[in-house]
Each structure stands twice: as C-alpha cells, then as structure tokens.
Amino acid sequence: MKQIPAPIWTLVIGVVVTLVSIWAGYNHHILPTEQASSTAPLVDNFFNVMVMIGTALFLMVEGAIVFSMIKFRQPKGDETDGLPIEGNLPLEAFWTAIPAVICIALGVYSVFVFQEMGGFAPGDHAHGHGTLMAQAPAAIVTDVGSPMITEGDIGGQKIPVYGFGASPEEEGNAPDLAVNVTGLQFAWVFTYPDSGITDGELHVPVGKDVQVNLTAQDVIHSFWIPQFRLKQDAMPGQTAELRFVPTKPGTYSIVCAELCGAYHGAMRTQVIVHTEEDFSHWLESRTATSPQSSQTVAINPAERSDADYLAAYSQGLDLDAQLVSQLAHSPH
Numbered sequence: 001m002k003q004i005p006a007p008i009w010t011l012v013i014g015v016v017v018t019l020v021s022i023w024a025g026y027n028h029h030i031l032p033t034e035q036a037s038s039t040a041p042l043v044d045n046f047f048n049v050m051v052m053i054g055t056a057l058f059l060m061v062e063g064a065i066v067f068s069m070i071k072f073r074q075p076k077g078d079e080t081d082g083l084p085i086e087g088n089l090p091l092e093a094f095w096t097a098i099p100a101v102i103c104i105a106l107g108v109y110s111v112f113v114f115q116e117m118g119g120f121a122p123g124d125h126a127h128g129h130g131t132l133m134a135q136a137p138a139a140i141v142t143d144v145g146s147p148m149i150t151e152g153d154i155g156g157q158k159i160p161v162y163g164f165g166a167s168p169e170e171e172g173n174a175p176d177l178a179v180n181v182t183g184l185q186f187a188w189v190f191t192y193p194d195s196g197i198t199d200g201e202l203h204v205p206v207g208k209d210v211q212v213n214l215t216a217q218d219v220i221h222s223f224w225i226p227q228f229r230l231k232q233d234a235m236p237g238q239t240a241e242l243r244f245v246p247t248k249p250g251t252y253s254i255v256c257a258e259l260c261g262a263y264h265g266a267m268r269t270q271v272i273v274h275t276e277e278d279f280s281h282w283l284e285s286r287t288a289t290s291p292q293s294s295q296t297v298a299i300n301p302a303e304r305s306d307a308d309y310l311a312a313y314s315q316g317l318d319l320d321a322q323l324v325s326q327l328a329h330s331p332h
C-alpha cells in the first residue's frame with residue numbers, strides 16, 4: 001500500500017484540530033448559559049476564542065506527546081541510548097513565536113472588548129451634553145452612607161471614577177436610568193436619585209442604558225451579576241461606575257464577590273429586569289406608596305421595604321444605625 005505523504009497528514013490533522021477547537025469553543029458550557037446584558041456577548045465571545053485556542057494547543061501538544069510515545073518507543077531488546085540531540089534553533093524560535101503571536105492577538109482583542117464595554121469611558125458623561133442633569137439633579141451624589149461620595153467633574157477638579165462607562169455608541173450621552181448602589185456589611189442598598197426610591201433589590205428596564213454608581217460604606221465589596229458578565233469592586237470613599245444595557249427580562253442574582261466579613265456569603269440580592277411597561281408600574285407603585293405601609297409588604301413580598309429586607313441581615317450585625325433608620329424613613 002502506498003504511504004500517505006506527510007503534507008497530506010499535516011493538512012488532515014490541521015483541519016481536524018481546527019474543527020474540533022471551533023466546536024469546543026462554542027460547546028464548552030463553562031459559562032452560565034444566560035446572557036442578559038449587552039456586555040455578555042462581548043465577554044463570552046472573547047472567552048470562546050480563548051477556549052478554541054486552548055483546545056487547539058492542548059490537542060497539538062498532547063497529540064505530539066502521544067504520537068512520540070508510540071512512534072519512538074524503545075524497541076524490545078534495544079538497550080542503547082537515544083540520539084544525543086541538542087538544540088534546534090528554528091524549532092525553538094517557532095514555538096516561541098506562536099505563543100507570542102497568540103498572546104499579542106488576545107491582548108489586542110481584549111482591549112477591543114474593553115473599549116466596547118466602555119472601559120475607557122467611566123465618568124465621560126460628566127462632560128457630556130446629555131439629559132442626565134435635567135432628569136436627575138441628584139444623580140451624582142449618593143445619599144446613603146458616609147463619607148459623601150461624588151463622581152465626575154466637581155469644582156473643576158476631576159475626581160477619578162472607576163469601572164465601565166458608556167459604550168462607544170452611547171459616549172457623551174447621559175444614561176437612561178441612574179441608580180446609586182451602596183455595599184455594606186452585609187447587603188446592597190439601591191437608591192434611585194430620579195425618584196427617591198430606596199430598595200434592597202435592583203429594578204431596571206430592559207433595553208435601556210443603565211448606569212450604576214457604586215460605592216461601599218465600610219469595607220471593599222464586589223458587585224457581581226454573573227448573567228450580565230459584570231463585576232466591579234465597591235470601594236469606600238470612591239465611586240465606581242457600571243454602565244450596561246439589560247437585554248433580557250428576568251430575575252438574576254447579584255452576588256458580593258469580595259470576602260467582606262463573617263456574613264459575606266449571605267450578601268446576595270437580585271436584579272429584576274422588567275419590560276418597559278412593568279418598570280413604569282414598579283416606579284409608580286414605589287413612588288405612590290409610603291414605604292412604611294405594611295400593605296406594600298403584605299401585597300407583594302418581592303417589594304418588601306428596605307428596613308424589612310435588611311432586618312434579616314441586621315440582627316446581631318454591626319449595621320450602621322443611621323443608614324437603617326434612613327432606609328426605614330426614606331422620603332418617597
């Protein structure tokens with residue numbers, strides 16, 4: 001039988017490795033399946049490409065090892081040493097160059113993803129001409145916790161803002177909705193500067209450009225929404241911005257991803273992505289009803305008052321008394 005020439009083998013192996021790697025890149029099921037924000041596909045595509053490259057490298061390296069183990073096995077009865085091979089400059093240059101090219105390409109791609117996510121533009125709207133000021137005069141100052149947290153351009157002095165700002169398409173535009181978020185041991189508190197609502201859960205409308213202004217009252221927390229593929233540290237004395245567009249109505253977990261104390265594990269809440277109509281209903285229900293009304297709590301447990309929400313966490317914990325009372329009597 002005629003031997004199959006080496007170039008044909010190389011080609012066939014190359015095609016098989018490529019196909020298997022692409023398949024693995026899209027079928028690894030490592031990430032949470034749901035993508036619920038505009039950021040999620042960007043992050044996932046990047047991750048998928050890394051899985052593809054990783055799979056190809058794994059197959060080639062392991063394949064070469066297994067092939068060599070079989071092909072170059074010591075024959076029975078052969079007690080001689082192997083060939084004294086030392087160094088192969090072209091080969092070494094080749095296998096140094098490939099990882100270098102891969103790393104640089106991934107680096108460039110990651111910068112592109114970072115830019116698309118708004119990583120280079122936190123705080124940019126402070127100089128923009130958007131409608132934020134008209135909509136939300138209190139937008140830039142969180143009214144929960146101390147010290148007073150500001151962001152953006154205050155008194156001509158640029159205060160550093162961390163996180164993710166507007167996507168390139170939205171750059172210079174004000175967000176559709178601003179929410180101030182404070183992390184404290186061991187809960188998240190959400191305040192809506194436009195309407196004065198305070199809640200223990202995050203409510204956002206689908207398809208809208210949402211800006212979260214994130215800070216912490218006591219220690220560093222980390223605000224993580226896995227289905228949004230967003231995670232940002234909440235730091236005492238500093239504001240971080242997270243801007244995103246929720247793309248899928250539903251309820252998703254918000255998790256503290258920074259070990260912040262004894263009850264860190266309980267520091268969870270949820271984000272409810274409403275349809276636009278549901279969101280305005282929620283806004284109305286929250287602005288029309290006094291938070292002290294026990295009826296609100298009784299009618300819909302999902303919209304418990306914040307004092308109620310925090311009660312579970314505050315017992316025996318060192319919760320800031322002022323903040324809790326602020327929550328209980330927050331103006332509506």
Ligand SMILES: [Cu+2]
Binds near residue numbers: 222257
């Ligand atoms: Cu925490």
